[in-house]
Amino acid sequence: MKYELVAGFETHVELATNTKIFCSCTTEFGGEPNTHCCPICIGLPGTLPKLNKKVVEYAIRAGLATNCHIAEISKMDRKNYCYPDLPKAYQISQYDKPLCEHGYIQLSNGRKIRILRIHIEEDAGKLVHRRGDTLVDYNRGGVPLIEIVTEPDFRSVDEAREYVEKLQTIMRYIGVSDCKMQEGSMRCDVNISVRPEGSDVLGTRTEIKNMNSIAFIAKAMEYEYGRQVDLIESGEKVIQETLRYDDVSNTTSSMRGKEDANDYRYFRDPDLVTINVPRSLVEEIKESLPELPEAKKERYINELGLPESDALLLTKYRKIAEYYEKAIEGTKNPKTAANFIIGQIFRTVETESEKEQFNVSVSAENLNELIKLLDDGKIKMNLAKSTLEKMLETGGKATELIDESDMGGLDEATLNDLCKQAVDSNPKAVSDYLAGKEKAVKAMVGFVMKNSRGKADPALAEQTIIKMITG
Amino acid sequence: MSESKIAKLHEGLVHKDFSCTELTKKYIEATERDNDTLNAYVTITADTALQTAAEVDKKIADGCEIGLLEGIPMTLKDNISTEGIRTTCCSKILEDYVPIYNATVWDILKNNNAVLLGKTNMDEFAMGSSCETSYFGGAKNPHNINHVAGGSSGGVASAVGGNIAVYGLGSDTGGSIRQPASFCGIVGLKPTYGAVSRYGLIAYASSLDQIGPITTNVEDAAIVFDAIAQYDEKDSTSQGRKGAPAYDSLKNDIKGMKIGIAREYLDGVRDDVRKAVEEAAEVYKSLGAEVVYFDLPSLKYALPVYYIIACAEASSNLGRYDGIRYGYKAENYTDVNDMIKKTRSTGFGDEVKRRILLGTYVLSSGYYDAYYKKAQNLRGTIISSFKKAFEVCDVILAPTVPMTAFENGHAVSDPVETYLTDICTVPVNICGLPGVSVPCGFGDNGLPIGVQIIGDSFSEAKILNAAWQYENAANKFKAADFGVKL
Numbered sequence: 039m040k041y042e043l044v045a046g047f048e049t050h051v052e053l054a055t056n057t058k059i060f061c062s063c064t065t066e067f068g069g070e071p072n073t074h075c076c077p078i079c080i081g082l083p084g085t086l087p088k089l090n091k092k093v094v095e096y097a098i099r100a101g102l103a104t105n106c107h108i109a110e111i112s113k114m115d116r117k118n119y120c121y122p123d124l125p126k127a128y129q130i131s132q133y134d135k136p137l138c139e140h141g142y143i144q145l146s147n148g149r150k151i152r153i154l155r156i157h158i159e160e161d162a163g164k165l166v167h168r169r170g171d172t173l174v175d176y177n178r179g180g181v182p183l184i185e186i187v188t189e190p191d192f193r194s195v196d197e198a199r200e201y202v203e204k205l206q207t208i209m210r211y212i213g214v215s216d217c218k219m220q221e222g223s224m225r226c227d228v229n230i231s232v233r234p235e236g237s238d239v240l241g242t243r244t245e246i247k248n249m250n251s252i253a254f255i256a257k258a259m260e261y262e263y264g265r266q267v268d269l270i271e272s273g274e275k276v277i278q279e280t281l282r283y284d285d286v287s288n289t290t291s292s293m294r295g296k297e298d299a300n301d302y303r304y305f306r307d308p309d310l311v312t313i314n315v316p317r318s319l320v321e322e323i324k325e326s327l328p329e330l331p332e333a334k335k336e337r338y339i340n341e342l343g344l345p346e347s348d349a350l351l352l353t354k355y356r357k358i359a360e361y362y363e364k365a366i367e368g369t370k371n372p373k374t375a376a377n378f379i380i381g382q383i384f385r386t387v388e389t390e391s392e393k394e395q396f397n398v399s400v401s402a403e404n405l406n407e408l409i410k411l412l413d414d415g416k417i418k419m420n421l422a423k424s425t426l427e428k429m430l431e432t433g434g435k436a437t438e439l440i441d442e443s444d445m446g447g448l449d450e451a452t453l454n455d456l457c458k459q460a461v462d463s464n465p466k467a468v469s470d471y472l473a474g475k476e477k478a479v480k481a482m483v484g485f486v487m488k489n490s491r492g493k494a495d496p497a498l499a500e501q502t503i504i505k506m507i508t509g
Numbered sequence: 510m511s512e513s514k515i516a517k518l519h520e521g522l523v524h525k526d527f528s529c530t531e532l533t534k535k536y537i538e539a540t541e542r543d544n545d546t547l548n549a550y551v552t553i554t555a556d557t558a559l560q561t562a563a564e565v566d567k568k569i570a571d572g573c574e575i576g577l578l579e580g581i582p583m584t585l586k587d588n589i590s591t592e593g594i595r596t597t598c599c600s601k602i603l604e605d606y607v608p609i610y611n612a613t614v615w616d617i618l619k620n621n622n623a624v625l626l627g628k629t630n631m632d633e634f635a636m637g638s639s640c641e642t643s644y645f646g647g648a649k650n651p652h653n654i655n656h657v658a659g660g661s662s663g664g665v666a667s668a669v670g671g672n673i674a675v676y677g678l679g680s681d682t683g684g685s686i687r688q689p690a691s692f693c694g695i696v697g698l699k700p701t702y703g704a705v706s707r708y709g710l711i712a713y714a715s716s717l718d719q720i721g722p723i724t725t726n727v728e729d730a731a732i733v734f735d736a737i738a739q740y741d742e743k744d745s746t747s748q749g750r751k752g753a754p755a756y757d758s759l760k761n762d763i764k765g766m767k768i769g770i771a772r773e774y775l776d777g778v779r780d781d782v783r784k785a786v787e788e789a790a791e792v793y794k795s796l797g798a799e800v801v802y803f804d805l806p807s808l809k810y811a812l813p814v815y816y817i818i819a820c821a822e823a824s825s826n827l828g829r830y831d832g833i834r835y836g837y838k839a840e841n842y843t844d845v846n847d848m849i850k851k852t853r854s855t856g857f858g859d860e861v862k863r864r865i866l867l868g869t870y871v872l873s874s875g876y877y878d879a880y881y882k883k884a885q886n887l888r889g890t891i892i893s894s895f896k897k898a899f900e901v902c903d904v905i906l907a908p909t910v911p912m913t914a915f916e917n918g919h920a921v922s923d924p925v926e927t928y929l930t931d932i933c934t935v936p937v938n939i940c941g942l943p944g945v946s947v948p949c950g951f952g953d954n955g956l957p958i959g960v961q962i963i964g965d966s967f968s969e970a971k972i973l974n975a976a977w978q979y980e981n982a983a984n985k986f987k988a989a990d991f992g993v994k995l
Contacts, residue, residue, distance in 0.1 A: 077609060077610045080834060081829050082608065082609070082610070082835070083590070083596075083598075083606070083608070083711040083712075083829070084588075084589075084590045084596075084608070084710055084712065085610075085708070085709070086707065086708050086743060086744050086745065088742065088743060088744075088745055089745065118825050118828060118872070120831065120849065122831070122845055125829060127825075127828025127829050128828060172845065174833065301873050303824075303825070303869065303873055303874075304872075305825070305872055305881060308714075308715035308716035308746075308822060309715050309745065309746065310745050311745050311746060
């Protein structure tokens with residue numbers, strides 16, 4: 039029997055506000071343990087939380103960017119549980135009135151992953167195990183989070199992977215989070231079950247907690263899918279439980295079963311007042327949203343005529359898209375700039391964060407200038423490419439790196455002269471060509487290009503040479 | 510004739526009849542002498558008091574003007590955070606806890622050069638009506654030390670009633686300012702929820718807690734209230750005082766004021782207490798006020814609603830005392846969970862544990878709808894019935910407590926019976942309204958009785974005006990035989 043995978047995601051995204059959700063401590067990652075703390079975020083007796091307005095705004099941005107409805111009235115609730123990294127023994131979160139609800143993210147196969155809700159909450163601190171002791175670092179405590187909960191709409195690991203990547207891209211675009219999974223600013227819990235293909239009844243699900251890499255998510259899901267199918271095939275039952283994924287052994291193991299599930303005793307936090315979200319604020323935030331990657335990609339394909347693969351590469355990071363758009367300003371052929379960026383400039387950015395920052399040695403203005411020289415026929419493609427290499431090396435401008443004499447191509451007499459020299463000094467190539475080896479002409483064109491220092495138009499040179507040989 | 514103690518001492522300081530240091534020393538001496546009997550203070554801060562006194566004396570010597578509260582010896586309930594001064598909530602679990610920041614009210618008073626004599630006794634985490642759930646033992650009633658001072662702000666009431674503090678700040682979650690004030694024959698004001706910042710008040714039940722003054726007279730209550738009722742951005746629920754200072758209209762005529770009496774408030778009230786309240790109504794009539802009787806049937810829900818909501822919030826608020834970051838930590842344990850379990854089991858007293866258990870129960874899944882949710886709905890019902898009441902009257906007159914101060918040991922022996930005695934004070938907290946208790950005579954056993962004047966939200970000026978007129982006309986205050994004789 040074939041089994042279908044069914045999965046849903048709960049994703050925690052740390053918001054990039056400067057200060058924490060309920061106090062004015064910095065949200066900066068790292069720092070000496072317990073130095074980004076104050077009486078409020080370590081929950082000293084008598085302290086009170088004060089909601090950071092920016093957190094609400096950021097969450098609304100995230101909601102709008104994922105097609106959510108934004109609540110007019112929202113509130114904060116207490117989620118009570120006891121753990122040493124949670125200094126008040128409750129997390130201030132949102133229970134039944136989340137800020138954003140009923141959105142979706144569309145995948146490339148056309149399927150929509152429905153977003154059930156996005157709510158705001160505070161992060162907990164972190165336990166540090168050292169030499170048999172357990173210490174607590176509350177620097178992260180009170181850092182604002184949004185939790186994005188989807189419906190169980192995933193049917194494959196690929197869909198899950200694409201969703202996480204898309205979510206990352208969107209959150210970065212709208213500037214609400216850096217979504218650095220390795221630093222924990224984006225973490226996923228996956229609810230997963232299997233069922234016989236064709237069935238519309240949901241199987242018993244397990245939840246894999248706290249995964250911090252897309253590769254691990256994919257592996258964990260594959261493993262868990264296999265494990266559940268094996269259980270069912272061998273006549274056993276899947277038990278509803280919470281699992282952790284071990285990336286070394288590539289297996290999942292039980293953290294706690296259903297009967298150990300916490301009763302969080304949610305109730306409204308009496309220390310915080312109702313959150314009123316005026317429609318004018320929602321409109322204001324909507325207006326301020328940048329063009330989102332999906333829309334941008336479509337525009338690149340439809341209006342700029344880029345192939346989908348190029349459009350995808352150029353829109354994945356907001357800085358790259360901005361760079362590209364600056365580089366093609368006032369130029370004639372958007373594809374040329376795309377080729378330059380993808381073919382040559384991309385070689386200088388390797389890591390995720392380099393792509394994210396896109397601080398390349400050739401400024402968008404300088405690339406724009408180079409493309410315009412090409413557009414105006416002042417230089418040929420070969421020269422443009424070699425010049426771009428020099429620009430990448432030196433950070434200089436095209437006009438500084440190309441000789442005045444190289445501009446504007448070759449006059450006809452010089453071209454003819456060079457073609458004649460090419461024919462005269464390559465008798466073998468001539469005879470080869472005449473013997474039917476058409477490629478032999480390339481050697482002579484190469485001679486012309488070399489001796490014109492790239493200025494010659496290779497197509498014109500080839501025509502001229504062929505005319506000379508075949509006379 | 511009503512007289513302000515604060516104003517009188519202020520005059521003395523300004524006219525150099527005595528120095529602030531002399532005044533402070535007098536209070537410290539009396540405190541050190543009488544506290545053994547009254548057990549009002551759990552921490553005495555003589556050094557800082559004398560330091561502040563010296564500063565005030567210097568100001569006076571330099572010819573600077575001083576404010577009404579400057580140099581006046583006072584006290585704070587031990588759940589109000591004071592930087593560098595231990596703040597215990599009279600619990601073993603916070604026995605050695607020293608805050609690193611000040612509560613907003615203490616910041617305000619400190620800036621006014623208030624002379625802090627020390628921190629006063631209370632029921633553990635403000636849970637109790639007799640002060641006897643205190644880890645340090647209960648505070649005694651200055652009118653009869655065989656009786657309790659009341660609770661939970663028993664220490665403040667004992668100190669102010671026993672003249673070892675001019676005034677004090679308490680907190681009132683279900684009557685904890687008004688009830689001990691009533692028991693000790695003094696004045697206690699529970700302000701409107703949100704009038705005074707809760708920042709730094711160690712929470713019992715956050716939606717009900719409110720800080721307010723305990724004084725010997727209404728005028729002092731107005732002076733202190735006006736000083737502390739300020740908007741505080743650190744407390745999202747804070748709004749500050751609305752309208753003019755209460756002091757400005759304190760002595761206004763009350764002719765034509767409608768004094769409402771809800772019949773249900775008098776049900777089950779001891780005869781001598783009922784009589785005292787009815788006499789108070791007569792005084793109002795003689796002052797030209799109109800007394801109107803009305804029904805408030807939702808009052809019967811107040812007590813269960815209060816105990817469900819207060820315990821629910823407390824169970825969450827007190828979760829943080831786990832021995833990890835501050836406070837008491839159990840000594841022998843096997844792992845972190847065992848440590849937390851033992852710390853809480855041995856660090857909290859019985860009443861606190863009882864309320865945490867109750868609160869946890871009413872919030873747990875399966876019981877939430879039957880208890881907590883129902884209580885929240887009924888809270889709404891009670892709020893709207895009070896709103897309606899204020900359509901027929903300006904203020905409500907009611908007993909503060911259905912009886913006079915319990916004998917020592919009585920309250921803790923029967924917690925449920927003691928819960929029932931909160932019936933007259935909890936409605937005000939449920940609705941977030943202001944209420945003030947004023948002495949209105951003495952019971953058959955010679956212990957003080959208090960009458961409560963309740964107003965609509967942010968109508969402190971009105972209830973204090975009504976209270977002052979009554980106090981001035983009836984003059985039921987009698988100084989106890991303790992402390993500083995002025």
